[in-house]
Amino acid sequence: MNLSDSRRDFMKKAALATAGASLLPYSSFSEVKRKNKLPAWKGFNLLDFFSHNPDQGRPTKPAYIQWIADWGFDFVRVPISYPSYLNIDRSRPIRPDEVLNFDESRLEKVDALVERAIQHGLHVSLNLHRAPGFCINAGFEEPYNLWKDQEALEAFCAHWEMWAKRYRGISSKRLSFDLVNEPFQRENPNDQHSPGGPVDVVDYHRVAKAALETIKSVKKSRLVIADGNGGGGIAVPELADLDLSQSCRGYHPFPISHYKASWVYKDPESVPPVDWPLQQGENSLDIDNIRNYYAPWKALIDQGVGVHCGECGCYNQTPHEVFLGWFGDVLQVLKEMEVGFGIWEFSGAFGVLNSGRKDVVYEDWYGEKLDRKFLELLKAQI
Template identity: 60%
Template sequence: MQHELPNGRRDFIKKTGLLTAGLGLVGSSAFAGLEEKTKKNKNKLPKWKGFNLLDFFSPDPTRTRQATPEEYFKWMSDWGFDFVRLPMAYPYYLDIDRSRTITPDEVYKIDERQVDKIDNLVQMAHKYKMHVSLNLHRAPGYCVNAGFNEPYNLWTDQAALDAFCFHWKMWAKRYKNVSDKKISFDLLNEPSMREDMNDQHSKRSTVPGEVYRKVAKAASEAIREENKKHLVIADGNNTGTTVIPEITDLNIAQSCRGYNPGIISHYKAPWANKDPENLPEPKWPGQVGDKYLSRALLEEFYRPWIELVNSGVGVHCGECGSWNKTPHDVFLAWFGDVLSILSENGIGFAVWEFSGDFGVLNSGRADVAYEDWHGQKLDRKMLNLLSKV
């Protein structure tokens, strides 16, 4: 069945030459042709493999997790990984009174001591020859998660956009003389429109393309005022899931996600499900609820991202993995297909975390025979899977 596409999406596919006579958008024959074309193209981004590190994920530096030790970088490097993404909450590095709601003026009050902590982790990653992607997980006026009261809306308020550009200009200036082979700037984690910016469960929708373009263009220009060669990445629209055709001319790479379908990646996760205890048991492949889950579903999901690679835009999967309640054998079977599709098309990845619920270390899964690794609990089967691609 032919899917009807928005005008912007259809124009993008026409531009890339994939909407041609006799080539449907669904079906195995169409994907086989796409795979053949992909083999002849090269992703503009390196096929980085690595992890997100959550040291600066919390907006309150007194409530953050333990700092990443240097030995983690050594292990990552020894195991063949070359990439870390640092999702940052901008309030983490502000000098503000956290007992009350932040004001727009305070968004500019940078705490250099906290910035130095971030820089120390960047330098440690560089010591082990890893590319570092700085990401604003929480930016002035937007975060996919609640937990901090934003004073305005990034998508509708110029004051928020001005502050957003200020923060990125600060980071771009700090790394002005660092090669794009060593650092990149991932503008905003998982963008979406939300009726109430401070209500986790308020109605969410896709950011209008022209609005996303305005924000991405302003921030990328602020970054490149410091170094025109700085590498800029934009997370996919609709919480990282969909390509942004409106910015393909801006020399900005794009970042997809490896969480589809959510019944596998976020099984029983309370922040992602209204009734986490009453979900159908995940299978891969297999019938789950009203859907049959298989590799074909993933091939269809990643098709636009592969088209994007073929059109000459760099693509990386900035987050992927599964929470620890998904049965381990189901997780490995599903994740193997995710990584296979990405890898076959030259797209690298970053697991959501190295150590923790989604991680290769200390995930807390109840059905894993962990290997002791220098006092840490190593999921060797997961590591072997990651190492194959």
């Protein structure tokens, strides 16, 4: 495939950024005093390609990347819905013969975001939030099942081979691959409120191993991450024999992080009020409960598996002071484990900008609504 001028320019710039990375003060993989093999990157998810329809994406303003870097953060995760970079008819469900219809012009938009982040010294984690045959969000009609069908697995590996080849020239210190977002099996894939649970670990191991081998065949040093099972929260020691780090979540307890979230509760207004510590029956959930929750992840770190928290934060319906009290404890526990974090979105309902909370006095930040208390809580971890 012939590269366009913009694509060539990107690869040249990426190579220069990678070469220059060794000259920057950086939390190196070789730090001997840290037990966690992964750097404690701290930053945000960017949702430019989160929608399957590229016209409904949420573009990251150039100033956002600048502010993330200026405020001292060093990480962005880019969750991608794979149809967003395909040339397909989006008025109907995708067909098996269309899942590899890569659209170069749309791929170059991903390139541009990756390039901007790298130029500002940020580590980029590229994630398939919706992959061929699976998405944790209900309502998508996939032509097959990633966890069961060989055809889906082959398409999944083909996507990762494309990304691996495309970014072969970028150092693993600047770019990692997060295989698939939050493995989960739902009884009814078309109902967001349908019950479900973890993917069979045998199936998860098979899928992760195949994708890992595909990526490593292109660039052996590429850092690859697997999300926790059961929606991201369950550590997967069964993957420890693979050259994979793992990504946990910072949403425990869920009644606080997703208070009155419409995609979680059928009747959000019936949800009882929350406080922190959280009283559940005779039990009071506090920071020690959070430590217990993360104990399996700490065990992975002790076993030599790198761990990062790829998503965390709180929906904007949780009272602000409750959110800050609870999340301060989450950040404290992650810090104790030497685990970094990625807040779910920079600007939006979970973000430090434009969250839409009704109980916050926002600071006017160049025309954006800044939650200063939340930002300072995060900066205190840097």
